[in-house]
Amino acid sequence: MAKEKVVLAYSGGLDTTAIIPWLKETYGYDVICACIDVGQESELEGLDERAKYSGAEKLYIIDVVDELCDEYIMPTVQADAVYENKYLLGTSFARPIIAKKLVEVARKEGAVAICHGATGKGNDQLRFELSIKALAPDIKVIATWRQPEWTMQSREDEIAFCKAHGIDLPFDAKHSYSRDRNIWHISHEGLELENPANEPNYDDLLVLSVTPEKAPDEPEYIDLDFEKGYPVALNGKKMKTSDIIRELNKLGGKHGIGIIDIVENRVVGMKSRGVYETPGGTILTEAHKQLEELTLDRDTMEYKKLVGTKFAALVYEGKWFCTLRESLSAFVAKTEERVTGHVKMKLYKGNIIKAGTTSDYTLYSESLASFTTGDLYDHKDASGFINLFGLSMKVRAMMDQKREEKDNANNK
Template sequence: MEQKIKKVVLAYSGGLDTSIIIPWLKENYDNCEVIAVAADVGQGSELSGLEEKAKKTGASKLYIADLKKSFVEDYIWPTLQAGAVYENKYLLGTSFARPLIGKRLVEIAKAEGADAICHGCTGKGNDQVRFELAIKAFAPDMKIIAPWRVWDIKSRDEEIDYAEAHNIPLKITRETNYSKDKNLWHLSHEGMDLEDPANEPQYNKEGFLELGVSPEQAPDEPAYVTIHFEKGIPVALDGQKLCGVDMVAKLNEIGGANGIGIADIVENRLVGMKSRGVYETPGGAILYHAHNKLEEICLDKSTYHYKQQVAIKFAELVYDGLWFTPLREALTAFVDSTQQTVTGDVKLKLYKGNIIDAGVTSPYSLYDEDIATFSEDEVYNQADSAGFINLFGLPVKVQAMKKQKWAEKE
């Protein structure tokens, strides 16, 4: 804090952390100018009233950057095409939003001639890494201020104390003090009772789930959706063409109403600790399921299996904030090449939290009913399998024969 800072660009959400950071920056950096930047990645009503709030607490201006289209097309779709899921459950909703936001922060900081960029991420979390790696990728010499690593505040309760002392309005109370992150793709919940993995999440408590309902509260009748993909990208829902933003929003609505996409995870954070959270990703869960179903019939065995390995690494890169790296770009190039024939329609049945396959078709399907049939056919000679098994099983047979000889010598 000894650095001379005249102008700071702050990643601003209006939540607890960033609400108190504006006055804190002005107190600790000689009344520096604070420019707040709110990235619109689909959090909806959370953006209402932000400009007034930011200025009242000391910001000179607020940018609201509409990043929804880029978020879907440049970050969500490539990750979906890769089939990247972190530790089998997490659909990376926060992870791939941060590089996009970080890049925009740099653009605004350069345009404003700012001396530093500030974020409200804690020193325990992953987001500090994601933001700062994005900043380094586009402004390697930019100063970064991370209050949680230097201030005397030690908890969210103390943050609320600070806010109350400075007359800063908050949307939360000490009783509803979950740490949440919301965007077009998902909503995360962390903290409070969720910090103990032995506690069942309060799915049926009013106000806990925001993107949908629990499976128990879902309708007794199933809902059907048909998604059309072109080269691995969803472009139409039930016959209606939709842009990416509308596609995700509509599937969130349908999936949420049917209790889809709720995940309770104890994940391994990049910084070394385990962390427990609940994620709501109704539309994302549907799209991942549908995309994988289409790949089942469109990709050959070797590509399908190898791509599953790539998906694990891709997810790690996204989770760890390494979006703007040569390896991520190279893996995306590989994924793009696999998606050239991933075109077709997937029909799904949604019922009380379950996604059930209800049919898949593609003009590039590798499935051949004439070959796979149990009925009589003229395209597959079953006698050929004997020679195949003899050659394929030769290593097993040789090893067994050698073991017999070795046993006889003993």
């Protein structure tokens, strides 16, 4: 009789390596590993051999980098969505596409369950499970760290478990930063970062970047071209979105751009402290905002601030596949129809400095903005506007004045 199958979200790290024999032993499943390539680069090396050595029946490695960039990252950038004014959502928008591909593998393999190794304290458990519920409500989800049968509580326990099952892998019990990497960013948690009173040890921590102090003493100019809110060229060279992000990561990392240290509010209620490196994403986000400044009217820009805040919360909370997020994206897509143009910036020691923005759809009129009177605007027109615009304030002050005079008369 054939065994039932489970699809494991596999990274090749110690946790997911230990989970393979645990799933086989605890539930009697055949384990199908699926590693979704969102831009981890060297972290993918040797995974096929490691998965099979650990007892997996099969390993899928699925490259989704372009889909991630075009259908998840850029819609988030276009929405001006930033969580708690700092976090550019690098881990958050990668989880739903990973979940989507896990579901596709589960359907292909006829699996009855999907397993992930996210902890019970973090946000990723919501992002994985809400996405799976939205896409495949019939498939069972196994969250190892929340299962009563999972008794391992440390790296030492996991290493001992692997060795007991004949799996001798190059992991040791020495703790290091907890990291998550994709094409957009890399996050760091743990060690000295667990105490907000500690300054990060940037010499050991940084992977994509240097600190501004170690950045070049000379600035560097870059040019970005956008069409309908999507980047299409860097320094005059046409590129797809993923390649632009990769190049911007190199440029931004070189100049110490996009390093943030944040204490954020997790969905589960606790605060956590982390350091994020998002060099290319920070540049791309700032360039997009600069172009919107030129091409969007005041009402749309103000409303987009509300949309961006809600959009960021939905993505952070794992609700990518909800109706509201999809509806907000439809609104955002409409706002992007004229976000086309050229942005020039200067990179210097952690700073992104405006160096000129142009667009065929600009709403900036030099003749209107100048101090000289033009055909479309007469300085005298402002008098009536100010009278009407401030009428409610004036009426309130007049009524307050009358009440004060009446009170003074009654007190004499």
